[in-house]
Amino acid sequence: MAATLKLETPRQTFGGSVELTPYEKGAGLPVFIAPRDPMLKRDIGTALAWMAEHRDAIDALVIAAGGVVFRGFPFPDTAAFNRVVDPYPDVPYGYSGGATTRGNIAGRAFEATRAPPDFRLMLHQEMAYLPNWPTRLAFYCAHAPETGGETIIGDVRRFEKAIDPKFVQTVHERGVKYVRNFRSPDWIPPHPTLVPLHKTWQEAFFTDDPRKAEADCKDMGLDFEWTTNGSMSVIYAASGFTNHAVEGREVWFNHIASQTITDYNYGADRVALFREYYGDLTPWTYQTYFADGGKIPLEDVEALYEVLEDFTVAFPWRAGDVMLLDNIYSFHGRNAYTGTRDVQVALIG
Ligand SMILES: [Fe+2]
Structure with missing residues (x-):
């Protein structure tokens, strides 16, 4: 476990009704919280009351460890997940303008992603490409896949110490600009593999009204333009x-690694399809630059991948698990999988 994570204090705070187990293979990320008390195991009202009573300690542990997983609590369905999330604040614009395709299930619970099962979503911090983002994420496993499909996570504080400080300095000086394209529903990508990778602007803004999508962009502080094939590009420059x-400390918070389309994060086959069918004429789904418009050197992006690989943690889901993750101190992503996977997410403001 991480040398910095001292569990003595949380153990005293939580008392004997639960067991805390830092995930050894993740150097302490996450910490599993399992009930000992039989009532905590079988009665959701008792479990929610216990969580309310220990809210401050849970929140402190999420920060200290980067994330916790409640395992063995009586959370059988999405309704239970919504009750777990209910005391936490929502984010101002929800998932409007978000990158991945995800449907609302019920209440605050969304599908984690509709990305194809063979696609590995690399580690990222949620919505760092937008002016508003969740401080924390809650994940719920309703159904674990047959193989793979872990919600991979990674420690941002360790990552920051391991990457090239010269590149960190460059990002400080130049900032990051995201150009993301949402297609028109009337324009279908010419190869079926590309269809689920290119979200429509209706899906992105949860509306069929282009004026509403524009108004959301303006409210959020995003630039936009209507462009090729009736698509909409949204542009945002961030630090x-x-x-x-x-905690107030400044932390790496961007999508340089995850929103640069490369053979590593999209797969060489998919990149070849983008080259063949989109080329220079159709805007690609993501383009990430320095904020001054300069290209980020590929070797700098690839150096980040190596460090991310080193810090990738993949614990297998169990149905009923709820994970609370600090969105600034922890990355998340998703491994490829087989079988049926039902993992849900809620954004916490
Ligand atoms: Fe995400």
Whole structure:
């Protein structure tokens, strides 16, 4: 486990009704919280009351460890997940303008992603490409896949120490600009593999009204333009860093690794399809630059991948698990999988 994570205090705070187990293979990320008390195992009202009573300690542990997983609590369905999330604040614009295709299930619960099962979603911090983002994420496993499909996670604080400080300095000086394209529903990508990778602007803004999508962009502080094939590009320049809402310290917070389309994160076959069918004429789904418009050197992006690989943690899901993750101190992504996977997510403001 991480040398910095001292569990003595949380153990005293939580008392004997639960067991805390830092995930050894993740160097302490996440910490599993399992009930000992029989009532905590079988009665959701008792479990929610216990969580309310220990809210401050849970929140502190999420920050200290980067994330916790409630395992063995009586959370059988999405309704239970919504009750777990209910005391936490929502984000101002929800998932409007979000990158992945995900449907609302019920209440605050969304599908984690509709990305194809063979697609590995690489580690990222949620919505760092938008001016508003969740401080924390809650994940719920309703049904674990047959193989793979872990919600992979990674420690941003360890990552920051391991990457090239010269590149960190460059990002500080130049910032990061995201250009993301949402297609028109009337324009279908010419190869079926590309269809689920290119979201429509209706899906992105949860509306059929282009004026509403534009108004959302303006409210959120995003630039936009209507462009090739009736698509909409949204443009946002950010510093590439943010301050942790509770601890105040400045942290790496950007999508340089995850929103640059490369053979590594999209797969060489998919990149070849983008080249063949989109080329220079159709805007690609993501383009990430320095904020001054300069290209980010591929070797700098690839150097990040190596470090991310080193810090990737993949614990297997169990049905009923709820994970609370700090969105600034922890990355998340998704491994490829087989079988049926039902993992849900809720954004916490
Ligand atoms: Fe995500």
